[in-house]
Amino acid sequence: MLAGIARRVGRRFLASIPALLGVVIxxxxxMRVLPGDPATFFASGPSAGQAEIEELRRTMGLDKPIPVxxxxxxxxxxxxxxxxxxxxxxxxxxxxxxxxxxxxELTCTAxxxxxxxxxxxxxxxxxxxxxxxxxAVRMLCTLGVCVPTFVSGLLLIYAFxxxxxxxPDPTARIDIFASAPPDITGFYLIDFxxxxxxxxxxxxxxxxxxxxxxMALFVLAPLARMTRASMLAVLGSDFIRTAHAxxxxxxxxxxxxxxxxxxxxxxxxxxxxxxxxLGANVLVEKVFSWPGVASYALDALLASDYAPVQAxxxxxxxxxxxxxxxxxxxxxxxxxxxxxx
Amino acid sequence: MQGAAGAxxxxxxxxxxxxxxxxxxxxxxxxxTINTLDTTMFGATRESFGLSMNVYDRLFTFGRxxxxxYWVFDPATIRGELxxxxxxxxxxxxxxxxxxxxATWHDxxxxxxxxxxxxxxxxxxxxxxxxxxxxxxxLTKPEQFKIVDTQTVTVTLDKPDRLALANxxxxxxxxxxxxxxxKNATAEDPxxxxxxxxxxxxxGAYIVESHKPGESxxxxxxxxxxxxxxxxxxxxRRIIIQTVPEPATRANLIERGDADLAIxxxxxxxxxxxxSAKSKVVSMPQTNGFTHISMNTQLAPxxxxxxxxxxxxxxxxxxxxxxxxxxxxxxxxxxxxSTTPPDASFPQPIPNKTDPALAKKLLGEAGFxxxxxxxxxxTVGQAATAEPLAALxxxxxxxxxxxxxxxKKPDAExxxxxxxxxxxxxxxxxxxxxxxxxxxxxxxxxxEQRWNFSSFKSTKMxxxxxxxxxxxxxxxxxxxxxxxxxxxxxxxxxxxxxxPNHDAVxxxxxxxxxxxxxxxxxxxxxxxx
Numbered sequence: 001m002l003a004g005i006a007r008r009v010g011r012r013f014l015a016s017i018p019a020l021l022g023v024v025i026x027x028x029x030x031m032r033v034l035p036g037d038p039a040t041f042f043a044s045g046p047s048a049g050q051a052e053i054e055e056l057r058r059t060m061g062l063d064k065p066i067p068v069x070x071x072x073x074x075x076x077x078x079x080x081x082x083x084x085x086x087x088x089x090x091x092x093x094x095x096x097x098x099x100x101x102x103x104x105e106l107t108c109t110a111x112x113x114x115x116x117x118x119x120x121x122x123x124x125x126x127x128x129x130x131x132x133x134x135x136a137v138r139m140l141c142t143l144g145v146c147v148p149t150f151v152s153g154l155l156l157i158y159a160f161x162x163x164x165x166x167x168p169d170p171t172a173r174i175d176i177f178a179s180a181p182p183d184i185t186g187f188y189l190i191d192f193x194x195x196x197x198x199x200x201x202x203x204x205x206x207x208x209x210x211x212x213x214x215m216a217l218f219v220l221a222p223l224a225r226m227t228r229a230s231m232l233a234v235l236g237s238d239f240i241r242t243a244h245a246x247x248x249x250x251x252x253x254x255x256x257x258x259x260x261x262x263x264x265x266x267x268x269x270x271x272x273x274x275x276x277x278l279g280a281n282v283l284v285e286k287v288f289s290w291p292g293v294a295s296y297a298l299d300a301l302l303a304s305d306y307a308p309v310q311a312x313x314x315x316x317x318x319x320x321x322x323x324x325x326x327x328x329x330x331x332x333x334x335x336x337x338x339x340x341x
Numbered sequence: 342m343q344g345a346a347g348a349x350x351x352x353x354x355x356x357x358x359x360x361x362x363x364x365x366x367x368x369x370x371x372x373x374t375i376n377t378l379d380t381t382m383f384g385a386t387r388e389s390f391g392l393s394m395n396v397y398d399r400l401f402t403f404g405r406x407x408x409x410x411y412w413v414f415d416p417a418t419i420r421g422e423l424x425x426x427x428x429x430x431x432x433x434x435x436x437x438x439x440x441x442x443x444a445t446w447h448d449x450x451x452x453x454x455x456x457x458x459x460x461x462x463x464x465x466x467x468x469x470x471x472x473x474x475x476x477x478x479x480l481t482k483p484e485q486f487k488i489v490d491t492q493t494v495t496v497t498l499d500k501p502d503r504l505a506l507a508n509x510x511x512x513x514x515x516x517x518x519x520x521x522x523x524k525n526a527t528a529e530d531p532x533x534x535x536x537x538x539x540x541x542x543x544x545g546a547y548i549v550e551s552h553k554p555g556e557s558x559x560x561x562x563x564x565x566x567x568x569x570x571x572x573x574x575x576x577x578r579r580i581i582i583q584t585v586p587e588p589a590t591r592a593n594l595i596e597r598g599d600a601d602l603a604i605x606x607x608x609x610x611x612x613x614x615x616x617s618a619k620s621k622v623v624s625m626p627q628t629n630g631f632t633h634i635s636m637n638t639q640l641a642p643x644x645x646x647x648x649x650x651x652x653x654x655x656x657x658x659x660x661x662x663x664x665x666x667x668x669x670x671x672x673x674x675x676x677x678x679s680t681t682p683p684d685a686s687f688p689q690p691i692p693n694k695t696d697p698a699l700a701k702k703l704l705g706e707a708g709f710x711x712x713x714x715x716x717x718x719x720t721v722g723q724a725a726t727a728e729p730l731a732a733l734x735x736x737x738x739x740x741x742x743x744x745x746x747x748x749k750k751p752d753a754e755x756x757x758x759x760x761x762x763x764x765x766x767x768x769x770x771x772x773x774x775x776x777x778x779x780x781x782x783x784x785x786x787x788x789e790q791r792w793n794f795s796s797f798k799s800t801k802m803x804x805x806x807x808x809x810x811x812x813x814x815x816x817x818x819x820x821x822x823x824x825x826x827x828x829x830x831x832x833x834x835x836x837x838x839x840x841p842n843h844d845a846v847x848x849x850x851x852x853x854x855x856x857x858x859x860x861x862x863x864x865x866x867x868x869x870x
Contacts, residue, residue, distance in 0.1 A: 036753030040760045040791075042384030043470075049790045053760065055468055056383045086384045088554035089376040089538050098553075154589055162593050169599045171585050172556060176368065289585040291556045299374070299555075302721070304753035 005332055009325055016321040023317040024077070027310050028070055036304040038062070042086050073310075083307030087299050092311045096293060100315070101186025102173055103285070103292035107277045109189075109208055110215035115270070118220050122227025122266075123259065126235060137228070141221035153214040153287035160210060167210050171289040174204050211288040215281055219273045226269045230262040263334050271327035275320045364869055366579040367851070369862060370591045370600045374555045374584055379537035380512050381469035390512040391861025392558065392582070397515035397543040398423040398568050400438060400457065401506060405855050405866070411625045412855040412866070416776055419506055422568040423452060423516050423544060433501030433813055440492045444567050446518040446544045454488045459519035461486045461496075467532035471513035477780070478508030500811045503818075507775045512859055518542035544568075546575045546865045558582040560864070569865065576853075576868035595620045595846050602847045602854075604862055607725065608667055614846050621847060623854045626671035626840040629776035630860075631688045632726075634734070635794040635835040637765045642715075643795075647707035649833040653693045655700035655741045656836065657733055664729040666841050673837035680830070685822035687778040691830055691837050700741045712742025718767040719748075720755040726841070727768050734768075760791045769794060770841070774858050778822040779809035786825075786834060795834035802828055 039057040057063050061072065076083065082092040125137040144152075160167040173188055174180055181191035181200055189208070192201035234240065235258055243253045282294035293312060300308035373388040380393035404418035421427065425441045444452040462483040464471040475481065479502035487495045498505055508514060517537075525536035533542075541549050546568065547560035560580040569575075583600075585591050592610040594600035598619045606614070615622045636643035636652065643649060658674045676682075676690035683689075704710060717734055719727035728749070735745040745766075750758070758764050771792070773781055783806040786797045802825060809821040845854050845862065853866045 034754075035757065036751055037757040037760075038753065040757045041753040049473055050760075052383065052470065052473060053791075059468075087376055088374060089382070089384075090554055095555075150587075154587075157590065157593065162597060165597075169594055169597070170590055171370070171583060171594065176557060176581055176583055177363070177366075286586045287590065289583075289587065289590065291553075295586065296555065302751060302753070304751075 005329055008328065008332075012325045012328065013321070020314065020317055020321070024074070024310070024314055025070065027313040028073060028306075029066065031304075031306045031309055032066055032069075034304070038086065038304040038306060041304055077314075082311040085300060085308045086305045087303050087308065088296075092307050095296060095308065096311060096315060098186070099291055099293045099296050102290060103278060103281065103294060105173075105187045105189065106208065106211055106215065106284070106290060106292060107274065107281060109212040110219070110277060110281075111270070111274055113212055113216040114219045114223055114273075117216065118223035119227055119266075121220075122224040123231055123254070125224070125228045126231035127254070129232065134228075137224060141224050144217040144219075145221035147217075148283065149214055149218050149281070150283040150287050152217055153211065153284055156210050156214055157287070168203070168206050170210060170287070172207070172291060174200075174207055178203055211284050211290055214287075215277060215284050219277060222269055222273055223266065227262065227266050230265045231258060234258045234262045260334065264331065267327055267330055267334060271323045275316070275323050278319060279316045362579070365577060366581060367577040367602060367864060367867060367869075368581045368583065368600045369602045369864075370583050370585045370594055371603065372584070372586055372588060372591065372605050375552070375558055375582065376554055377538045378541050378549065378552065379534060380515065381464065381467070381471040382534065382538060383470060385470065387859065387861060388582075390859040391857075391863075392549075392560075393512050393515055394545075394857070394859065394861070395547045395560065395580070395864050396541055396545045396549055397517070398444075398545045399511075399514045399516060400424045400509045401427070402510050402568070403507075403858070404570070408625060408628075411623055412853065413625060413628055414855060414857050416507065416858070419510060420570060423457075427506075429506075434498045436496040436498075436506065437489070438494045438496065440494070441567050442492055444544060445565055446521070446542065447548050447563060448518065448521060448542075450518065450520065452516070452518075452544055453491050454494045455491075456519040457494050457516060458483075458486050458488050459523075460515065460517040461494075463517065463532045464513060467534060469513075469534065474511060474513050474774075475508055477775070477783070478502055478505040480505060480508060501813055502810060503812070504775055504777065504780060504810075507777070511774050516544065518544070547580060555584055557584065575865045577864060580864050592846070595848065598848060600848075601851050602845065602862060602867075604843070604845045604860075606844065606846055608669060608844075611667075611669070611844055611846070619849060621849050623845045623847065624669065624842045625856050627772060627843045627856070627860065628840065629774070629858050630770060630772035630840055631673060632666075632670075632768070632770045632838045632841055633794065633835045634768045634838065635766070636833075637762060637796055638798070638832075638834050639762070639796045640765050642707070642709060642713050643765060645707045646832055647703050648709065649836075651700045651703035651707065651741065652738065652743075653833050653836050654696045654703060655737050655743075656693075657695055657737045658693065658838070659695070661730050661733050662839060664733060665726040666839065669842040669844070671840040673839050680827060682823055682826045682830075685778055685819040685826070687781050687822065687826060688837055688840065689826070693836060697737075697740060704741060704743075709742075712738075712744065714744035714746070715766050716746045716748050716764070718750055718755065718758070718764050719769070720750055720752045722752045723768075723770065724749060730768060730838075759794070762796050768838075772858070772860060776858065778825065779806055779818070782806050782822075782825045782829070783810065786829065797832070797834035799828060799832065 039053050039060060039062055043053045043056045061069055084091050085095055088095055121137045125134040128134055157170045161170055168175055181188055181195055184191045184194055188204040189201060192204055240253060240258055243257055279294060282298050285292040285295035297309055297312035371388055373386055375388045375392050377385050377389050380389045399422050401419050401424060402422040404415045404420055405412045406415040423444055424438045427436055427438045429436050440452060446452060465475050465481055466483060479498050479500060485497050489495055521542040522533040526533040546563055546566045548563050550559040550561045552558045562575050562578045564574060566574055588607045591603045592606050592614060595603055596617050596619060611622055614620045636649050638644055662668055662672060673688050673690055674693040676692035679692055717731055719731055731747045735747055738745050773784055784792050786793060787803050787806055805821045805825050809818050812818040843856050843860060850869045851867055852870045853868050855863050855866045857863050
């Protein structure tokens with residue numbers, strides 16, 4: 001079975017290479033077709049003239065025709081050189097190396113919170129279909145999905161930081177006066193745990209909680225609704241009726257038979273939700289000054305800063321591929337029939 | 342002492358040491374990013390100018406003066422910063438600069454004339470933004486800078502340019518530890534531009550302790566700094582500059598007392614902060630800036646001065662002033678004179694008034710009795726103020742028969758269009774580092790270049806700016822300036838609206854904030870009282 005999984009994973013990775021290449025080419029062309037010339041934007045200092053703009057265009061390689069630029073760019077990526085960001089002044093690889101763990105830590109925590117809330121809520125709503133609980137869950141989900149994350153984020157900040165003073169100030173990954181953990185994995189919670197710094201771990205956790213909850217609220221709806229729908233479908237099926245007729249205990253029926261079978265669509269949705277969260281949490285990152293990749297890409301996009309945007313899109317595409325493959329493997333574990341096929 | 346406080350802070354800190362070091366630390370929150378430590382680099386942000394002024398010394402610096410209750414930079418007084426003194430030859434062509442004999446770089450080595458020469462050579466030779474700025478002061482080639490002895494340098498000018506000295510005060514004129522920089526230069530990069538993006542070789546009031554672009558930059562006080570007006574050290578021992586993109590969060594941080602200073606908050610948050618118990622607002626017009634509505638004088642129908650005057654008469658100035666900036670600024674309309682300005686200062690209120698009847702009449706005379714249609718553009722970055730302004734422009738011009746389509750453009754696209762002179766009608770803001778009347782006209786109303794917003798062409802204006810530039814007789818200079826203002830008023834290449842306020846919000850305990858020409862906080866003047 002393991003060999004089967006490995007074969008499938010390998011096939012999937014190979015199949016994704018043309019897609020990734022396509023993503024690179026499309027982004028590259030799109031950035032250059034969009035109105036807005038980075039050379040003009042960045043040479044816009046006081047008393048900078050046409051000569052400076054031309055000079056900058058030359059150093060950025062923008063004076064060459066687009067196909068030539070593309071070939072050169074592909075060569076650079078192959079060597080692992082993603083160019084330099086004009087907005088931060090750093091090599092893009094360095095920026096992303098520093099920022100990706102921040103985004104991943106936030107997204108993973110938010111996803112864990114969202115799953116912890118949505119699975120029981122969805123199951124509960126399905127078991128008590130049409131009851132008050134079902135309606136309450138439906139309302140919570142609607143609210144979560146209706147309120148944009150920057151509104152819920154600002155509201156949470158206003159309540160828990162500004163009014164109550166329970167949360168630390170909503171800036172960055174750790175209190176600005178405290179020191180960051182040594183850089184081992186880039187995930188603060190893990191790094192603090194590894195170095196055994198309990199106080200630091202708690203500080204980082206407190207800092208992480210509000211933005212993670214904000215994001216979790218937003219994705220609660222698809223997860224809880226999907227759990228509910230899929231549970232309902234399974235609970236109405238023949239084998240559950242048979243299980244009841246055989247006199248199996250209710251918890252055993254729900255967890256071992258119903259839930260396991262209901263999890264497949266939830267897994268699919270979780271994969272999609274995770275990828276979307278990673279790319280779309282730009283508002284949360286902005287509101288909480290979270291130094292992640294999404295806000296980095298947005299700043300670059302507004303400034304027509306090509307290199308970071310291209311690298312960001314490629315990164316997101318690769319993560320999407322990775323997540324899909326992972327979900328595929330998990331599928332096989334949840335439902336052995338998949339790996340046989 | 343400082344070391345002890347720092348150690349206590351790292352260890353989690355005992356109460357009093359922590360409190361003391363917090364009082365001696367200034368936490369500054371900003372929406373922007375410091376993208377380079379070498380502010381002459383292409384694309385350097387405004388935040389990086391501010392950092393550079395605090396970390397690097399220049400030979401000279403502008404003084405400051407009190408206007409009403411607040412401190413504002415004063416371009417009329419220039420004093421030495423790294424220079425101890427200077428003298429100018431009788432023909433105004435040679436500036437002799439004497440350095441402070443005991444000045445040292447951050448690494449402890451002494452500041453020499455050789456360093457100064459190298460820094461000035463770099464400004465005019467390296468491919469950067471410093472070169473074009475320095476040409477406005479007739480500083481163009483290394484041969485102009487000569488070492489006399491280890492403490493003395495001369496700057497020689499072909500003509501007595503009135504802005505030569507002022508150009509040595511701007512952010513680009515930073516003085517660099519040449520020995521350190523040269524050690525990190527390469528054959529392709531003789532001016533160490535690559536290295537200096539992420540490293541400093543400076544002598545200024547603060548030393549960069551850590552720099553994470555887009556997150557935070559921490560500065561430590563230089564205890565050997567000599568550049569202050571009174572020779573004293575900076576007051577704050579530590580400065581934390583933190584990027585907090587959301588303006589509402591920045592406002593919250595100040596109101597809660599967790600941050601000490603912010604300068605770029607939303608105008609709508611200011612009234613609350615003014616009333617708050619923990620914060621105060623220091624508010625003053627940007628004396629070297631202006632917000633304007635530009636018309637492309639090379640494109641029909643705006644090539645007709647009568648059309649431009651008609652627009653100037655049709656605009657609802659008071660409504661725009663209130664809706665766009667809540668009346669927080671100095672008006673540059675409603676001037677009480679007609680053809681000759683009362684003085685040679687600029688920007689000053691221009692005699693533009695809302696007069697729909699006059700607008701109709703002028704449009705008729707220009708051959709557009711039924712109006713025309715055009716577009717009106719502004720940037721996304723300025724949407725908060727420009728959006729209400731654009732709506733009012735559209736409404737008022739609609740009454741005069743001019744159909745306006747509003748275009749909101751991403752900053753990069755707007756800049757490209759402005760630089761290619763493709764927009765007929767738009768609003769933008771501008772600030773001149775060197776707020777001298779001649780410089781405003783030279784920068785914004787002559788030559789085909791990015792900052793000539795309205796593509797204005799006038800031989801008379803070119804002649805006047807050229808004469809004023811090298812004019813040593815003050816009366817004749819003033820006369821030239823008044824004539825420039827007259828041409829501007831008669832031709833109306835663009836419509837002056839106002840000087841928006843610079844609003845700095847700070848903790849009640851912070852004092853001494855000065856409005857600087859580069860529109861950033863100068864930490865050296867700040868103290869906690």
